[in-house]
Amino acid sequence: MSYDNDNIFARILRGDLPCHKVYEDADTFAFLDIMPRSDGHLLVIPKTPARNLLDASPAQMAAVMATVQKLSRAAMQAFGADGVTLQQFNEAAGGQEVFHLHFHVLPRKDGQRMRPPGTMADSDLLAGQAEKLRAVLA
Ligand code: AMP
Numbered sequence: 001m002s003y004d005n006d007n008i009f010a011r012i013l014r015g016d017l018p019c020h021k022v023y024e025d026a027d028t029f030a031f032l033d034i035m036p037r038s039d040g041h042l043l044v045i046p047k048t049p050a051r052n053l054l055d056a057s058p059a060q061m062a063a064v065m066a067t068v069q070k071l072s073r074a075a076m077q078a079f080g081a082d083g084v085t086l087q088q089f090n091e092a093a094g095g096q097e098v099f100h101l102h103f104h105v106l107p108r109k110d111g112q113r114m115r116p117p118g119t120m121a122d123s124d125l126l127a128g129q130a131e132k133l134r135a136v137l138a
Pocket of ligand 1: 008017019032033034035036043089095096097098099102
């Protein structure tokens with residue numbers, strides 16, 4: 001399986017598609033999921049091409065995991081969460097829909113179930129949540 005340079009997240013990285021950006025460093029980028037399954041549901045991706053965990057290099061994994069940890073802590077604070085769920089899918093059979101490596105970070109409150117997938121969030125709502133996260137990270 002090869003990497004498709006025109007996948008949605010590659011286009012976001014190039015600036016060809018908009019996103020609600022939360023964080024970026026030399027190697028990684030993070031933005032809000034447009035169909036959030038919890039408030040503050042965000043995605044962390046490497047800036048360099050990797051289809052998923054199966055072809056990613058150890059360096060890409062290390063960089064992405066450092067950002068996942070940083071943003072998990074920030075999301076806990078920004079959303080008053082009691083815990084964080086991470087999700088990561090590999091290939092269609094593994095549940096992957098966008099073929100650029102990404103980790104889902106889902107802040108959760110005690111007893112709160114994740115919302116079902118597939119409902120688009122209001123863009124203004126996401127803009128406010130991204131702002132909240134950026135403020136914690138500043
Ligand atoms: P999966 O590959 O199964 O992890 O699913 C891809 C995830 O990307 C889903 O949670 C989608 O809601 C999310 N997604 C798809 N397109 C966009 C986009 N343009 N901006 C932000 N999130 C997206």
